[in-house]
Amino acid sequence: MAGGAAEIRDKRGDFVKFINAKRAGSAAIALTLAACAAPPPGPTIPVAPGPGKSFDQFAAEQAACEQYASARTAPGVAAANNQGFG
Secondary structure, three states: OEOOEEEEEOOOOOEEEEOOHHHHHHHHHHHHHHOOOOOOOOOOOOOOOOOOOOHHHHHHHHHHHHHHHHHHHHHHHHHHHHHHHO
16 A cells, blocks of 8 residues: 555456545645736835935835736736636
8 A cells, every 4th residue: 555545356367456535635625726827026126215315205106016016917817716726
């Protein structure tokens, strides 16, 4: 018995493997969840305010850019997820 499968011989003497239902179900759930689309991650390169800009102005501009990017990518993510399930 390897990998959770029971080996039984059929009428011809060949081995027949039965799959463990709990393991198969767990694998199916994991594959289904892994198939969901996710929004792209945020910026990964650290940046600092440009010359002559205050940190508050920089933070406000960065927040506006992140909101814009999220608004532009959210419909595509939702469409990809809906296409996979319905």
